[in-house]
Amino acid sequence: MLQVAFIRQNVDFVKERLAVRNFPELQLVDSIVRLDDQRKKLQLETDTTQSRINAFSKEIGQLMAKGNKEEAEQKKAEVTTLKAALAPIAGQLTEVEEALNATIIRLPNLPNEAVPRGKTPEDNVTIRMGGRRSALPAGAQPHWDLAKKYNLIDFELGNKITGSGFPVYINKGAKLQRALIQYFLDFNTAAGYTEYQPPILVNEASARGTGQLPDKEGQMYYVNEDNLYLIPTAEVPVTNIFRDEILKETQLPVRMTAYTPCFRREAGSYGKDVRGLNRLHQFDKVEIVQLVHPTNSYNVLEEMVLHVERLLQSLDLPYRILRLCGGDMGFTSAMTYDFEVYSAAQEKWLEVSSVSNFEAFQTNRMKIRFKDASGKSQLVHSLNGSSLALPRIVACLLENHQAEGYIALPAPLHKYFGSDRI
RNA sequence: GGAGAGGUGGCAGAGUGGUCUAUUGCGGCAGUCUUGAAAACUGUUGAAGGUUACACUUCCGGGGGUUCGAAUCCCUCCCUCUCCGCCA
Numbered sequence: 001m002l003q004v005a006f007i008r009q010n011v012d013f014v015k016e017r018l019a020v021r022n023f024p025e026l027q028l029v030d031s032i033v034r035l036d037d038q039r040k041k042l043q044l045e046t047d048t049t050q051s052r053i054n055a056f057s058k059e060i061g062q063l064m065a066k067g068n069k070e071e072a073e074q075k076k077a078e079v080t081t082l083k084a085a086l087a088p089i090a091g092q093l094t095e096v097e098e099a100l101n102a103t104i105i106r107l108p109n110l111p112n113e114a115v116p117r118g119k120t121p122e123d124n125v126t127i128r129m130g131g132r133r134s135a136l137p138a139g140a141q142p143h144w145d146l147a148k149k150y151n152l153i154d155f156e157l158g159n160k161i162t163g164s165g166f167p168v169y170i171n172k173g174a175k176l177q178r179a180l181i182q183y184f185l186d187f188n189t190a191a192g193y194t195e196y197q198p199p200i201l202v203n204e205a206s207a208r209g210t211g212q213l214p215d216k217e218g219q220m221y222y223v224n225e226d227n228l229y230l231i232p233t234a235e236v237p238v239t240n241i242f243r244d245e246i247l248k249e250t251q252l253p254v255r256m257t258a259y260t261p262c263f264r265r266e267a268g269s270y271g272k273d274v275r276g277l278n279r280l281h282q283f284d285k286v287e288i289v290q291l292v293h294p295t296n297s298y299n300v301l302e303e304m305v306l307h308v309e310r311l312l313q314s315l316d317l318p319y320r321i322l323r324l325c326g327g328d329m330g331f332t333s334a335m336t337y338d339f340e341v342y343s344a345a346q347e348k349w350l351e352v353s354s355v356s357n358f359e360a361f362q363t364n365r366m367k368i369r370f371k372d373a374s375g376k377s378q379l380v381h382s383l384n385g386s387s388l389a390l391p392r393i394v395a396c397l398l399e400n401h402q403a404e405g406y407i408a409l410p411a412p413l414h415k416y417f418g419s420d421r422i
Numbered sequence: 423g424g425a426g427a428g429g430u431g432g433c434a435g436a437g438u439g440g441u442c443u444a445u446u447g448c449g450g451c452a453g454u455c456u457u458g459a460a461a462a463c464u465g466u467u468g469a470a471g472g473u474u475a476c477a478c479u480u481c482c483g484g485g486g487g488u489u490c491g492a493a494u495c496c497c498u499c500c501c502u503c504u505c506c507g508c509c510a
Contacts, residue, residue: 040469040471040472042480043471043479044472044479046479047471047472047478047479047480048478048479050478050479050480051477051479053490053491054491055480056490056491057440057490057491058440058441058491059490060440060490060491061440061441061490061491062441064440064490065440072490073490075490076490078490079490080490083490203501215489231475245454246432246468246469247433248450305425342490358462367469375451375467377469
């Protein structure tokens with residue numbers, strides 16, 4: 001969430017930035033300033049009254065100690081009057097605070113100045129393209145057919161065991177998953193990220209911290225009995241490692257990577273783009289997360305984009321990098337790059353990674369701060385990206401590298417997979 | 423699942439109704455000493471709101487209550503630990 005102090009000082013700027021997202025309720029910004037004015041006024045009133053109550057109470061204690069009961073009783077009566085006066089003001093203060101919080105939580109993050117205006121994915125800007133588009137052999141097949149042909153993935157079996165969107169990886173299909181996960185983790189740790197293996201169920205506070213709650217409640221699987229959520233991404237447990245922490249400036253940047261399965265209910269998405277590996281309820285992903293000094297977060301964003309780009313290049317897949325427009329960005333992001341890989345047999349681009357700078361939007365909610373040189377605590381900036389999500393990578397590897405009677409694997413996978421082909 | 427213990431500032435750990443504006447130790451920071459470091463000594467050191475700066479207010483797991491006054495008493499919820507049981 002945005003910081004009230006910042007909004008107060010930059011009302012017009014905040015509105016102008018929100019407009020880039022086509023955010024329809026710009027009047028909320030004014031409401032926030034108004035509510036905060038009220039809050040300050042009521043706060044001052046309750047504080048002053050409370051201060052007098054405290055002073056009287058102290059006096060009463062001293063009078064009682066001296067045995068001066070009459071005067072003590074008199075003071076007690078005064079305090080009772082003050083408390084009666086305080087009650088309605090305190091009530092109003094609580095109401096105003098709640099209204100303020102309820103309002104501010106509705107505002108999405110402010111897009112960075114480099115974020116293009118726009119409403120739909122068509123307005124995203126292609127930053128660059130890379131990788132080679134291999135010529136496919138005659139009779140090239142989509143990955144769901146290839147998966148069947150080489151007995152790598154059984155979607156129907158997943159239906160039987162669990163339901164649609166929970167594929168079963170078999171034999172070389174299973175080994176490919178393992179090889180990719182290990183390769184990605186090694187690639188990330190070699191670049192200075194520390195590997196974590198976090199829980200894949202999180203409590204309510206963690207889900208709230210990264211912003212899955214309250215907005216995206218229906219998108220997470222929920223374990224009612226224990227009030228826990230299955231994570232939709234490693235971002236949730238990993239970023240929450242530092243929730244409510246105040247770091248030393250020298251601890252920054254914090255660089256973390258984690259492999260986890262990810263669980264998404266994908267409620268409301270039926271039919272479209274759900275074939276094969278394109279959209280699953282359970283999938284594997286290796287994530288990178290950084291907590292950085294606020295002055296440095298955009299450099300780090302570019303660095304993370306380069307990191308993911310190098311990883312994609314090493315897989316020998318044709319890709320493009322898009323800078324998302326205001327209308328297509330996630331609620332919490334200030335700037336997002338999407339990576340898409342071209343699926344030759346499906347003849348379409350599939351998103352395989354999303355790298356974002358959240359600035360202080362997440363960390364304000366999680367209260368992840370650091371002490372700056374002057375000893376003041378400031379919010380750190382958080383960033384994360386997929387590095388990488390497996391299913392669509394697998395889809396593209398199968399489709400783009402299919403040959404006569406086998407599927408060629410890119411060089412870095414050979415040692416992990418134990419072979420250069422499937 | 424059963425029984426018990428407990429949640430206090432970065433950590434450890436006092437505090438069971440009124441100078442608690444929370445003792446002390448460790449750690450951190452600054453200084454003295456030192457060629458430098460260590461040790462020792464001295465000082466300093468929680469967070470949020472508020473203020474130009476002070477003042478002031480709130481926070482002792484969360485919420486509620488009793489009281490003139492609550493870390494301390496009561497209710498309730500959450501969490502952690504130990505032992506037993508079950509179990510990878």
